[in-house]
Each structure stands twice: as structure tokens, then as C-alpha cells.
Amino acid sequence: MAKTPVQFTLNDKETAVFVDGGANLLDVLRRVVGDLSPKYGCGQGTCGTCTVLIDGEPRLSCLTLAETVSDQSIETTGGLADGPDLHPLQRVFMEQFAAQCGYCTPGMLMAAKALLARNPNPQREDVIEAISGNICRCTGYEPIIDAILDAAGEMRGRVS
Amino acid sequence: MSSIEFRKDLFADERDDALNEIGKPTIRQDILGHVTGRSPYFDDHLFDGLLHLRCVRSPHHHARIRAINTRAAQSMPGVVRIIMPQDVPNNLNTLLALIGFGKDDEALLQGNKVAYQGEAIVAVVAETELQARNACNAIQVDYDVLPHVLDVEEALLPNAPVVNETYPNNTFDYHELYDHQKLRFGDTQKAFAEADHIVEGQYQMSPIEQAPTETCGAIAAPETNDRYVCYTSTQALFFSLGTTAKLLDMPSSRMHFIGGTVGGGFGGKVDSLHEPLAVLGARLTGRPVKYSYDRAEEMQVGAPRGAERWRIKDGLLSDGRIIARQFTGFFDSGAYTRLSSYAIIKGTGHLPGPYTIPNVSSNVYCVYTNRTPATAMRGFGITGVDFSIECHMDKVAETVGMNPIELRILNAYRDGDMKAHRRTAKNCALIECAQVAAQKANWSIEPQYAAMSSLQGGGAERAQIPQTVIDDVGKIGARKHNAIETDPATNGTISSKPSSTVTPVHATQAMGDSVAPVSNSAPVANVIAATSPAAMNVPAVPATHGQTPPPQTFTQSATSPPAGAPSSQAPRPSPAPPVVSTDAPKPVEPYRPQQPFSRGVKRPGASPFVSGTRRR
């Protein structure tokens, strides 16, 4: 079976893989690269569980053709922590019960990270809009929204 | 609340009574894995050479399978193995077989007759998921489409298509006697005659999909010690283990099940359909095999909370006291039993809701239809009827012109009251809850209701079990011959005269005690006596055979496999056809594995590295 070479950076690390024709980025990240943090939820763009950042923007890895990400920068929840130091979003999600089963969490974190990069001082409606493509079936959205707002405050405080 | 009695004898060391948790976040013990994306869900285990399993599914609600042609698929790229129904060693099961409740009625892969849209027929194991999908698309199944039934009450009509041949009356057999679960407490008909108002209502709840974000699935792989490891999303690890052992006729000691990290379940991950096929795939190919639903399958094939229809009839006095309540309930089990039979036992134990009503009767039917089988979901068995009861309470309040909260306080259980399933009410708190709810909602209630308490006014005559009228309407199979009223009013084709009465008894049974407080000579065996699963094992009290169920007849074509169908070549006994009998249905001998859950492997040539020997 013919495979296509693809090079990209994954969480700032140079990565090179051979992919099957038609393979989606989610499968390649999980099964070829071994980054298991993005999850499969629907394969059709409705759940947001597989959300990753490509060149800083949120995208659905299950709907991204793997060979189109050549030379692009991909970020996943697997790369969010700095060694043992958690990202503020991760820490606030932890402290505020913003996850129950945890399956949607990696996608939520990526959607939130993209929002805060673009808008460090979001209003509640901005947060709701930013995670509107991510489905959580357990916790309910309120603790997640609160956690993202608190993380934004914490990150602003750290910068200033 | 001072009225709550904690079982300190059992849980003395487990927690402090000075609870102060509500409204505050708690740090979960598994949260670090969640926020770092490292929690190990079933699919987060990498195997070299992982194969993918997909199923060919029925496009029809109901159809006999005439032939399955896999020739084209066999030679397609990447196809490693096609699993036929006859490849499943013991291809018939019911989920609650593990606790001895109900008959085996569902095949893992269905080779004879599909009974719902999406039922699995053949499985394909291939190198990639896309190759497995393409091969599934290339398998041709020749169907003889049959009439289907999608409504619970239509399914009870004498001429309705037979959905599930293990239960040819389209109803689960309760206690080997009736086609429904009965509850009789007092004399509802007499009380209706004495009531000032009769209020009737019908309520219905559609199926609800649990829709976990992680779809159901499992990965199985051969280990080096002649065992199979299975990572699974199951919510019921030992259920899945036992079910796999039974379906594959393989000792559970040869299986190493790992679960516990579940991406949302809500009841939808107890059906144990993925683990057996994944392990079978691994066994047949010698390689790791993943079998999971995609989102479309999760929604269409994944078992939902079943639909329910309830009719409630209340008799009440003009002061708002409810003196009689009659239920007729229909659970849509879909094509197979799964857990609906149990949900009804549980739901019947819950009747008539949290209210002290001296006359209660109920008939609840577990009905087979050509819809997706139903299973567990958050309070299943209770949710639908609670919704119905509380809607009905509002209707009752409106009818008598009463404040709906006062109506609830007036009729609520109080400590010491006798419940319809013959247990004494304890730790009651509905009155207090209703008072707080009224206060929080600025809903005014009269001082006399604000002063009422669960601790006062209960017991005494409210603790009595009343004279109870019983009947034996609705014997298994009777409905096939005559349309019989489904409600408990006993005015069907059989005499409406009470067949016996029982004397009042003070019920003092503890939980788990399953003695029905009625005479053994009376045919009231399936009056519900307990709600715990353990109690469901208790054999029914023998009935006085005043009424033998009418002969049951089935056309031969309804049970015989089609010519050329795979089951005729099955290496093991094919699914037992329904018992054709002119007598009461005989209990089916429960399945016993050939090597029941033995440790280690005694086959010649088997690896010595088995769990049993390693432990020594």
C-alpha cells in the first residue's frame, strides 16, 4: 500500500510519519505518532472531542486529511503541560470539577486555549461560543465555562 | 434532617455525618489523567498489527435471513477473517442469565431472523477500519422481509407478528405465570366505586439515547499465557466477563478484562456486546482486534432507555385524599429482553410513587417490538413512571381544585405507613421536601400543611395491609387467542370476580425478605414482594391451577431456520426454538458452561503459563 510522507511539528517537536491515502489526522496522531490525547467521538464533526490546534486555530482532526498538514504546527492536550507544570487551564479544570468522565476534556482544553490566545479577556458569551462545537455529556457546561473564565483571569494576572 | 436514619452499624467508619459538600467542587482522584489527556480509555492502548472488526447490520425492522453471501468480501484487500453466526460457540444469551433471570433470547450474530434495524449478522475483521467497512458493504444478505410491529399495544394484539421467538407472545414471562408483572394491594375497583372523583391520564416517554461521547467498544488481544486481554469501555466489567465466557464457551480464567475508565456511560455500556466479538476475533485471528461503534451505530444500534407508556386512574375523595390508584404500564423492550424485564420489577416496587394510597393495582408489560433493544439508563424503571405520576398529581390537583403541593403533602408517605409492595415506609421526607420547595419557590401553602411532618400521623391503620383482591387474568399466551383488557380491572374475558382474598397482615419484613404476605394457596405468586435483584431468583409460589393457559400454537415456519441458513451447519446446538407446548411453558434449563469458570487450561498442548499455575 502506497503511503505518503508527512512532516509537521507536534507540540513543538519535529515529527515525520508515513500515512495511508485518505487517513485522517486523528488516526495518524493516535495510532501512528502515539499521541492519544485527542479522542474519537463521532467522525463527522459534531462532537469536538478530537479538536486540535493547527497553526494556532482549532480544527477537527477527524475531518482533517492527514497529508494536508505538511509543515504545519499541531498542538494537542498532550503538549499542554510544561513538564510537570500544568497549564493554568489544566489546573483550573482540575480544581473546579470541570471534567467528569474526562473524554471531552482534551477537546475542550484546545478550544479554550485557542480562545484565550485570541481573546485574553473573554466575556461569558465568548466562552460559550468558543466551546459551542464541543459536547460534554456528563458535567454540564457551567463548571467548564467558569473554569475557562477563571483560567483567563489567572493568565492575565500572570502576564501583568 | 433528624428523621433520616443512617446505617451506622454498616457504614460507621465511612463518612462524617456533618456533610458539607454540596455546592463546592471536589478534586476527583482521576482528574490529572483527564486534564493531561492520559486517562486510559479502552482505545488508548496501542497494539502492533491491530485489526478492526465491523458488522454487517440489518437494514430491515424484521426479516428472515435466507442466505448470506460473503464470497466477494473474502478476497477483498485487508480482509483477515469473516465471522459467521455459527462461529460463535454459544450463540444465544440474555444479559441477566448471569443472575438466572429470564431465558436466553438474543444471538451475538443473528443468522436466522433479524428483529430490529441494525441487528448484527456477520462480522468482518480487516487490517484497517475502512477495509472492514468496504468488505461489510460487499457482503450480500438475502432477506425475506416480514411484517413488523413498532407499538407496544399493537404488539399485544392476537395477530401481531412474533418479534422474539423465545417469547412468542411478545411479552416477557413473569414468574412462569403471567404475561405482565402484577401488583395488587387492597381493592381498587371497590374504592373507585366509593370515590368522589375519578381522574385518568395517559403518559408516554420516548426512547432516550445515552449518547456517551466515547462510543462503546473493546480491544482484545492474545496474551502470552494462553489468555486474552480485553480493554473495554464497559460499565459492568464482570457482567461483560461472564457474558463473554458464556457466549464463547471459554472459562473466564482465560480472559483478562481491564476496564474502569469510561468515556461516559449513563447505562448504555452494560450490554456486553463488544467484548465477546473482540475476544472471538482475537481468538480466530490470533491478533489484536478492536470492535467499536461509530457515532451512527451508537445512536441507531446502541440500546437506549426504552420507551414507556403509562395509564393511571385515580379515585379520590373531595378533600384530596387519593383512595385508589390503578396503573397500566408498557415498557418497550425492543426486540430482545436485555434489562427491561428487570426494570419493570424495579418500577413496580416503586408504585404508587411516594404516596400512601390504600388501594393500588398495577399491570406492567415488558413488550417486544421491532425496535432497538432497550437497556439501562439513569434510574431506568423509575424515571418514566415518576414522570407520569407527577404529571398525574398535577392533573388530580386541578380536578379537585387543590394546591398541587398541598395535595402532595396530604398524600405523602409518612414514617410507619405501609407501601403497596408491603414494606413499611421509613426515613420519609417528601413532606419536608415539598415544604422547602414551596418556600424556595414562594409558593404559599396553608399553615396546616406547613405544620405537617413525615414523623407524625403515619403508621397505625395506615400500617395495615388491606384485604386484597386478586385475579389471574393475563396468563402467558392467553392474549394470543383473545384480546384481553390490559388494565388491572379484571373485566376482560375472564370473570371479574375476585378469586380470593387475604387477611390483613402486618408487614415487618426486612430488605431481602421475599415472603409474600398472602396465603400460599392463592394464585398471587407474582404479586411483587421485593425489588432487589436477589429476590427475583426466588421461585414463584405454585399457583392453584384453576386456569390452564390455552394451548399455544406456532406455525412451523415461524421457528424453523430457512433453507441454507448458516445455523443449519452450526457446530454447536443452534438456538433453542421456542417451546411448542400445550401446557404451561416449561422453564428452560439455564446455560452451564462446559468448563465453568475454571482456573487454568487443561487442554493438551496449552501453554503452561496460565493464571492458575502462576499463582502457586
Next chain:
Amino acid sequence: MITVESYASINEAASAMGARATYMAGGTLVMRTLNYGEQTFERIVRTNDKTLKQISVHADRITLGAGLTMSDVLNARDLEFLAPVARSIGGPAVRNMATIGGNLFAAHPYGDFGVALLALDGQVQFADGSQEDMERFYATRNTQAALVSSISIARPSGSDFRYAKVSRVKPKGVSVLSMAAWLPIRAGRLAQPRIAFGAMAATPQRARNAEQALDGGALGPTEIQTAVGTLDRDYQPPDDALASSWYRTQVAPVHLRRLLADGGHA
């Protein structure tokens, strides 16, 4: 086996199309098909042609490149009137991927962006230079062989253009229905208004009877009442998991009345 072919221009991609080939833009439709094994193609044809991202503004019309994503629309100052439409589609991740051109091919109940383009007198322009009215395009889109390069639409002024999407989920979900209205007013009277609904038929479709009822009149309560009363003549909506045909028939006039009376911001 699936192969992927990337071309420098839309014209090269167009000439590479043919048997067992599909064109992929943002991927939200094509990859879904592939993920579910429902593909009828073996070749995926794509291009990074920058001309597909162009926006050209003229006096009374605007041309939108087919490759513009929903996010591109949200970020374009000249397309402010289309921002509510783009925002109603998916979450941010979907909007970073889904294109205008792809939206024209989205099956019921999707494709809300096309509803707005249809109301704005959209003309679909193909890579070979030909052009087709959107109504005709929708009628033949499933057999369409040519590649869409851009869509030309009327450039509304003021509050001429209105759009609303009705779904069961907050803040957003799939359409029970979506609707767009272009209501140009000349000398105080509506002049050839256009109204289109999504999810009310197999493809987005104009409400011709309602348009006629409004044409030449004022946008007053009586006219609106007459117009919304005609919807059952134009639509026999489908049943799906989101809403029954009956439900859509019942609520469509209510929503259209709100859209016409107060801009639809319910």
C-alpha cells in the same frame, strides 16, 4: 484504496476530475463520507489555489471565492451582513474548515449558508467560466461535474437582509429550519423581495408565494400575515430526527413572521 492529488490551480484540479474522483475543499463533507466508508470515489482532488479565497466587491454585487471558510467570512469587513450566517454554522473548529463552496453541497438538514446566498440572488460560477442561477444549481447539484469557483450575490444595504436559524440546542445545533430574506425597498415598497428556507425541503428553496404576496407592498402586519400564510403552498418539509414535517409546517410561519416583523432576533 484512496489517493490524494493536489493541484496548483482550480483549473488544473477541474481537468483532473473524472471517474471515481471527488473534489475536497475544507473536508468536512468528504472526510465524513470516508470515515463512514460511504465513499464512492477512489481519488481525492484538491488545490490550494489562492483565487478561491478572493472577495471582490462591486457596486451592487459581491463575489465570494468558493474556498472562503466561515471564519474567513467572519473576519472580512465587507461581509459583515453575512457574519450572523457564518456564526450560525458549527463551532469555531468547523468554521475554520468549512467553506462556502462546500456548504452548497451539504445535504439536508445542513447547508444554511447557501440559504442566505439563495435569498441574495446567488449566481454560482464554475471553474470553466460558466455560471448558473442557484435555484438551478440546487436542482442539479448531485450530478454536478464542474467545480464551483465562486458565488456572486447581491450586496444588500442597511437592514435589507435578514437571517435566522432555528435549532433545538443552545447555543446552536442543527437546523429545524433556517431562513433568509432579502427585502429591498424602493419608494417605501418592497421591490422583488426574496425569501429562502433551509431544512424545509431536500435543498434550500425559495418561498415564491410569500415573495409574491410581499412584492410591491409595505412590510406591515397585514402583508406579513398574508405572506406567512402561503408557506404551506411552497413547502412539504421532510421528517427527520430533528423535527417532523408537521412540526416544521406549524412553526415555519411563526418564525417567518418574526423575521419579517422584527428582524428575527428571537
